[in-house]
Amino acid sequence: MDAISVIRAKRDRGELTDPQIDWVIDAYTRGEVADEQMSALAMAILLNGMTAREISRWTDAMIRSGERMDFSPLGVPTADKHSTGGVGDKITLPLAPLVAACGAAVPQLSGRGLGHTGGTLDKLESIPGWRALLSNEEMLAVLRSAGAVICAAGDGLAPADKKLYALRDVTGTVEAIPLIASSIMSKKIAEGTGALVLDVKVGSGAFMKNLDDARELARTMVGLGRSAGVATVALLTDMSTPLGLTAGNALEVRESVEVLAGGGPADVVELTLALAREMLAAAGVHGKDPADALRDGSAMDHWRRMITAQGGDPDAPLPVAREQHVVPAPATGVLTALDAYAVGVTAWRLGAGRARKEDPVQAGAGVELHAKPGDTVTAGQPLLTLHTDTPERLPYALEALEGAVTVAPAGTAFTPAPIVLDRIG
């Protein structure tokens, strides 16, 4: 077996054999297959595709490149959620403690932001003292005490994926459905969750811009999960406008706490509850209605235990950015569009995101929305507040907002898109 013959097979539109897939993933993990060989293969996969069998074997080989976690000692059904990433997508924060409050354990391995979408770990790190890096033992201890844990994936989990993900990021080979699906699912299956709900975002602020691509990705991932024995369901959800009223690290933590306190923006509450119900159903847990757990304080209670168990102080004031800048509504009428991608890039440029993996993020930076599509606005009223510690980058951030806001004449009939667009499962 050698790298060139595997590359050639895919290049010439062939189907890779099981031994070819097993070998190339293992040899790449060990460094025997070089980065320049894997990137050529990734480009051939992107352009020539993979069959369901190839994707399944590829995923399996990535899982076998590392350890598999096992939460069976907990004696409780486990459920996890994965979002393909969006703007203002803080849902993991209220969702994990909420599901824990309803009786399923939530071992949530999360990532950091790259590009215009934020990362769950970056958001939580704005809470003073909170730690993302836990050993497997610590992770199990937090799960026992709080019912939910949100932390970084350890190095032992699907190391092949870790290496390939970093490579794809710099070689223009991110946008390949087989590689996206196997990357997500190898980590989630290796993590050992019993049930998995996928939140596949669709729209300008998402990775998948149209419903057909999103459906294909969702179907591929649901198939991979089920064939690995994980009860898997996907919701396709709207990402044409930001979720909630904030995009940024501490800003989103604040909004998540509002949801846990029984308030918060309607769309965030609706999606959190929809995903919680799917997770509980997939895990076979039918005790409590998640809406009750938001009302009766039990979700908030699990949140406080989870944050505390990971070193964070749930009562500490959250960081605030040094400077605020208000963007007024450009006209009077009905706000019909507030583009998710534009808001995401703006938040990123304000300092909420990072250009390179090594960059730090600003805890307080981001965008606050004062209206959502469907709302009536008056010319000159505050529409957005931009938060940043680096006001010198404001003009650059404002550039990203050009064309992002559409206001239609007052009285225009406009119905915002529903949050949940479809369900695959």
Next chain:
Amino acid sequence: MDAISVIRAKRDRGELTDPQIDWVIDAYTRGEVADEQMSALAMAILLNGMTAREISRWTDAMIRSGERMDFSPLGVPTADKHSTGGVGDKITLPLAPLVAACGAAVPQLSGRGLGHTGGTLDKLESIPGWRALLSNEEMLAVLRSAGAVICAAGDGLAPADKKLYALRDVTGTVEAIPLIASSIMSKKIAEGTGALVLDVKVGSGAFMKNLDDARELARTMVGLGRSAGVATVALLTDMSTPLGLTAGNALEVRESVEVLAGGGPADVVELTLALAREMLAAAGVHGKDPADALRDGSAMDHWRRMITAQGGDPDAPLPVAREQHVVPAPATGVLTALDAYAVGVTAWRLGAGRARKEDPVQAGAGVELHAKPGDTVTAGQPLLTLHTDTPERLPYALEALEGAVTVAPAGTAFTPAPIVLDRIG
């Protein structure tokens, strides 16, 4: 400008702009674009193609990555030949001194063998004392004294191509006509020859297996040469069976000297003369018939001067392999096929070629043919003699010959393919 946007443009079937091409070649040469990025781009080019304008700009950018040679101080028309590589293709050896004997200077930059095709420099290095590495000044001095020089390309010539060629070799991206054409032509144009004849091989032992692909490659290269002001012509020639009666380093030198002495196999003589006439015509030199230069010893005289000027002893005995093994004809009748690729792989496995760039080659190893397609053979008569210093690898070499020989019943009508299949120019 960044590597990912260039990769994405080609990946998404776009046409690269001049600034994109200039930047990516320059940045790759400087190491700013990484190997894993260039290999992803090469795969995208292989699968999505390039327009004539892109190929021309790509070639030009590779030329500009290094120095350009200038043979105008010689005051003599210059002509060069490039073969896309075949089995038993020793033509450069008799051709360069032959054309020099007819009045054109031949600055022939050659390569080493990789895979089943031999390299001109490897062949010449079987001559005791002969040196492939010359400075530009030494090259000019040999040209002045012998009229022809065959040597390795210096590091200053199209360094982008040198780097990219090595990368393509290990990433399954060799077989892209835009990249093959620009690789060959960037070196030849930078070399500064006034006229260029391309020998594009077609058949099992060649890189191009069919006439259509070979024609496309030839047309692309002829177009590149002409737009750079080099008088360029291509012959498409048969490579379904080895050229001449030998494949191997010293074995081919011996056969080349036979041709220079006025003898040698008919196909080698025919192709050498055809290419010599094209080179002289393209260079505008119309003094002498190359057939006369083989007969009157003037070509041999230039050979001896050229070899001597590069430190070689034209009278020294050539190395002979330690072991010989005879392969008999399997039946009586007409030999209708002796597959070039199989013979090439056999010679390679016997030690005539290398698996990696760093490997040494055996000077004496190779395959000697005792019959050619069209000849009548008798069961049991010697058909091939295999030469090697490593007889332990004989079984492995013999394996490559399976199915390579076809003998039809005696009396079967069979006309071997002509050597020259087509001419583009």
